[in-house]
Amino acid sequence: MIARKQHVTLSDVAREVGVSRALVGKVLGSCSGNIRVSAETARMIREAAQRLHYQPNLSARVLSGQRSGLIGVLIDAQPPPVTFRTLAYIDQYATENGYRLLIGEAHDSIDSLYRHYTNFMQYNVDGVICMAHDYPGQEVKLRELFRNAENIVFVEKTILENVCCVEVDRVAAVEALTSLLLETRKRVGIVLENPVYRSVRQRQEGYHRALARAGRENEALTCYLSDEVASPDEQMGRVVEEFILPERLDAVIAPNDLAASHIVRNLLRRGIRIPEEVAVAGYDNDPFSESIYPSLTTIDDRNEEIGRHAVELLLELFSVKEPASRTIRVTPCVVRRESS
Numbered sequence: 472m473i474a475r476k477q478h479v480t481l482s483d484v485a486r487e488v489g490v491s492r493a494l495v496g497k498v499l500g501s502c503s504g505n506i507r508v509s510a511e512t513a514r515m516i517r518e519a520a521q522r523l524h525y526q527p528n529l530s531a532r533v534l535s536g537q538r539s540g541l542i543g544v545l546i547d548a549q550p551p552p553v554t555f556r557t558l559a560y561i562d563q564y565a566t567e568n569g570y571r572l573l574i575g576e577a578h579d580s581i582d583s584l585y586r587h588y589t590n591f592m593q594y595n596v597d598g599v600i601c602m603a604h605d606y607p608g609q610e611v612k613l614r615e616l617f618r619n620a621e622n623i624v625f626v627e628k629t630i631l632e633n634v635c636c637v638e639v640d641r642v643a644a645v646e647a648l649t650s651l652l653l654e655t656r657k658r659v660g661i662v663l664e665n666p667v668y669r670s671v672r673q674r675q676e677g678y679h680r681a682l683a684r685a686g687r688e689n690e691a692l693t694c695y696l697s698d699e700v701a702s703p704d705e706q707m708g709r710v711v712e713e714f715i716l717p718e719r720l721d722a723v724i725a726p727n728d729l730a731a732s733h734i735v736r737n738l739l740r741r742g743i744r745i746p747e748e749v750a751v752a753g754y755d756n757d758p759f760s761e762s763i764y765p766s767l768t769t770i771d772d773r774n775e776e777i778g779r780h781a782v783e784l785l786l787e788l789f790s791v792k793e794p795a796s797r798t799i800r801v802t803p804c805v806v807r808r809e810s811s
Contacts, residue, residue: 479520479524479525479526480525481495481525483525484519484523484525487523488515488516490516494506494508495520498516499520539595540571541571541572542573542597543573543574543588543591543594544573544574544575544600544601545575545587545604546558546575546576546602547578547602547603549578553757553774554602557772557777557781560774561600562778564779565782568786570782573591573596575590575591577603579606581604581606581617582616599622599623600623600781601626602626604617604629607667613630613631614630614631623635624637624785624788626777627639627669628669633796635787635796636784636799637777637781637798637800638800639801640803641803642674645661645677645681646677646680646684647804647805648768648805649661649680649724650681651807652724652750653682653687656721656722656750658690659682659690659724660692660715661675662694662696662724662725662726662734663694663695663726664695674724674754678693678724679691692714692718694710694713696726703729704736706730707730707736708737711738711741715738721748721749721750722749724752724753724754725751725752725753725754727754727755728753728767730753731751731754731767731810732760732767734751735767738751745810746765750768750811751810752767752768752770752810752811753768754770755769755770755771756770756771761808767808768807768808768810768811769805771803771805771806772803777801784799
């Protein structure tokens, strides 16, 4: 038995098993050729590689014409926490299919995202999943830089034509939640962040669709959050004082579960009962939303489905000679709990 060392090579594995280096390379995917290997010998080689903690040389794999086994993921550097749940599922399904992830982070800059993309290409990644591209005012730059990108899947709909993407149908989700509240409530309001972002406009559209379907399109009650820096409790305290109470709302949809929890907190401080007097709903289905009291009604984006479909679409691109555009739509679901 040879002692474990920092960088185990094919030759080390070959000596351990007593076979040629070429034979080990054939089994472990570091070289090609017509070498024949029995099932028993292949098993011994793989067991020895695992025992010695052998790690394949990615450069050698690429030079031999094989895939690198790497997937690049482009992600915003300051995303909402729920984004990391999707990333975790992407990692899970990539790992199950024999791939590892490289992460490139940027914030509010298509140029920075593209630099990460070109770095991925230098590392010979097999494909890229882009989770960050909804940057207002940078649509032309997105089209210019990514229009010829190959083996790339976008999470969320993009302005680019003929690409593969996983679209999250927040319009349908918020429409369903608003319709549910409208069944028993007379004045349903919604709190939104900056509508320059597509995801926010989707929620806005879903809210208005539900009102229109109920014949109450003239009863829209919307509060847009300012960009000023403030704690969630301070910000939602103002929402309560300047929107919920003056508008006499009996139901409100918050932009996320954290905001919803602070609306609940501020209403309870004023002796307002939930859901008897005001129903409160959030978004994201964060883990804490089920454990607080009252537990929060919310919307679950179905992050596992998003992550799984993103990896599946990318694997499909690897397997076809002439990739075609394809969109998979994931519709988030309403999770009803005590707060409504």
